[in-house]
Amino acid sequence: MHWQVDHQPNDVTHALRALSAVLACGAAPQDVKWTEGEAAQGDLLDGTAAPPPPTEAVPGRALRQLPVGFMPLAETVALHAQADRYERLHELAIDLADDPRRWRDALDPRRLSLERMAREVRREIHKMHAFVRFRQLDEGNGEVHYVAWFEPVHHIVRAAAPFFARRFAAMHWAILTPALCVHWNREGLEFTPGVDRSEAPPPDAGEALWLDYYRSIFNPSRVKTAAMLREMPRRYWHNLPETQAISGLLQQAPERSARMVAQASESQRRMPIGVPRVAERAPRTPQEQLSDLGRRARHCTDCPMAAAATQTVWGEGSVGAQLMIVGEQPGDQEDLAGRPFVGPAGQLLRRALVELGWPAGQLYLTNAVKHFHFLPRGKRRLHKTPGQREAEACEQWLEAEIRLVAPQAILALGATAASSVLGRSVGVAQSLGSWWQRADGLPVWVVHHPAAVLRRAESGAPDFEAWVEAMRPALQRSMA
Ligand code: URA
Numbered sequence: 001m002h003w004q005v006d007h008q009p010n011d012v013t014h015a016l017r018a019l020s021a022v023l024a025c026g027a028a029p030q031d032v033k034w035t036e037g038e039a040a041q042g043d044l045l046d047g048t049a050a051p052p053p054p055t056e057a058v059p060g061r062a063l064r065q066l067p068v069g070f071m072p073l074a075e076t077v078a079l080h081a082q083a084d085r086y087e088r089l090h091e092l093a094i095d096l097a098d099d100p101r102r103w104r105d106a107l108d109p110r111r112l113s114l115e116r117m118a119r120e121v122r123r124e125i126h127k128m129h130a131f132v133r134f135r136q137l138d139e140g141n142g143e144v145h146y147v148a149w150f151e152p153v154h155h156i157v158r159a160a161a162p163f164f165a166r167r168f169a170a171m172h173w174a175i176l177t178p179a180l181c182v183h184w185n186r187e188g189l190e191f192t193p194g195v196d197r198s199e200a201p202p203p204d205a206g207e208a209l210w211l212d213y214y215r216s217i218f219n220p221s222r223v224k225t226a227a228m229l230r231e232m233p234r235r236y237w238h239n240l241p242e243t244q245a246i247s248g249l250l251q252q253a254p255e256r257s258a259r260m261v262a263q264a265s266e267s268q269r270r271m272p273i274g275v276p277r278v279a280e281r282a283p284r285t286p287q288e289q290l291s292d293l294g295r296r297a298r299h300c301t302d303c304p305m306a307a308a309a310t311q312t313v314w315g316e317g318s319v320g321a322q323l324m325i326v327g328e329q330p331g332d333q334e335d336l337a338g339r340p341f342v343g344p345a346g347q348l349l350r351r352a353l354v355e356l357g358w359p360a361g362q363l364y365l366t367n368a369v370k371h372f373h374f375l376p377r378g379k380r381r382l383h384k385t386p387g388q389r390e391a392e393a394c395e396q397w398l399e400a401e402i403r404l405v406a407p408q409a410i411l412a413l414g415a416t417a418a419s420s421v422l423g424r425s426v427g428v429a430q431s432l433g434s435w436w437q438r439a440d441g442l443p444v445w446v447v448h449h450p451a452a453v454l455r456r457a458e459s460g461a462p463d464f465e466a467w468v469e470a471m472r473p474a475l476q477r478s479m480a
Pocket residue numbers: 326327328329330331334339340341342343345346367413
């Protein structure tokens with residue numbers, strides 16, 4: 001059975017409802033043709049083509065049963081211009097419906113490519129906010145109408161419009177684009193079909209003023225062409241009045257500045273237009289992927305701890321380190337410093353590693369949970385053991401770190417770390433003194449958490465010397 005879903009690029013609600021419908025009827029991505037245009041007669045959504053009942057062989061799936069992060073991702077990706085975006089979302093939705101644990105795989109190639117698309121959409125919304133330049137049109141009744149022309153690549157006009165409504169609430173304005181125009185009459189937003197560039201207003205007096213102002217603030221000795229290009233990609237230039245002035249300004253600059261700027265411009269000219277910025281290229285080496293992962297984890301909000309903590313505390317060390325040490329979660333000091341194992345428990349661990357003669361370059365230090373979990377008590381923040389929800393939310397990051405660092409062995413500090421690394425609930429007492437194996441074959445050694453040693457809080461927690469000795473087999477195995 002083949003389905004045709006006609007959707008309008010500027011009506012993502014319709015398209016996401018269609019995605020929900022094809023999922024519910026168990027259609028496979030290759031059986032659904034997504035075409036841009038007016039909603040067709042007899043398509044899946046108008047009921048004239050009844051979807052088949054789900055069968056066991058082709059089970060229906062419900063969007064609402066997918067991990068909570070899927071819909072926000074889908075809503076952003078739906079604004080991307082890439083024609084196969086719904087097919088890709090459909091594929092990921094099916095993967096997730098069949099195995100929701102895949103959402104915890106931060107390196108899943110399908111998820112990665114959709115997240116890249118979502119980033120491109122967000123970036124363009126940001127650029128639209130920054131680069132729309134209104135021109136004044138006198139309406140003849142004493143009113144001024146501000147009109148701008150913008151050419152987005154993605155379908156972002158609806159998503160970007162509320163910003164302008166807030167920012168220019170008292171003005172009467174319109175932003176014209178080839179695909180969709182938005183108008184603000186000081187009361188509400190109205191969307192109308194796109195128009196041709198010829199309908200964009202000509203330069204006006206306001207623009208001359210703006211150019212004068214731009215010339216006056218332009219400082220050629222501080223010009224950073226690469227940063228300027230990064231912030232203002234060339235494809236926006238032809239609609240930005242200030243770009244007409246830039247080359248002239250550079251020429252008039254004192255000779256030395258002009259030479260510096262010209263050299264920089266030359267190197268930029270050699271960069272073909274359309275080549276993505278380095279930071280946006282698909283990461284190549286595991287080390288680059290690891291850094292990229294850390295950057296993404298900084299914005300993770302999969303559990304409520306993210307809102308209360310100061311920052312994500314990412315792992316420290318290099319890809320290929322022979323031993324990975326996994327702690328529970330950052331403490332108060334780690335949360336403030338943004339580095340793992342710098343507080344009292346961390347210092348005890350570092351002292352133990354020195355006593356064992358552990359080469360620092362062969363270590364990767366991280367935590368099962370990446371945010372500080374605490375209870376506020378007056379001015380103090382009391383450590384709170386992370387629950388299953390927090391550990392599960394962070395599992396994707398830890399698993400991706402393990403895969404990229406690819407250590408020879410893992411040393412788990414305490415029960416939370418051991419449970420996260422082994423993927424099931426384990427206690428410290430039952431795990432001490434023997435090697436455990438993860439599903440991927442990696443050997444895991446478990447010792448008490450340094451905080452337990454520090455406080456001798458748990459019954460059976462060893463003293464410092466015994467704890468150091470308990471760690472030794474992990475060193476020997478990872479160096480073997
Ligand atoms: N500091 C960390 O970074 N992790 C722990 O588990 C304890 C202290």
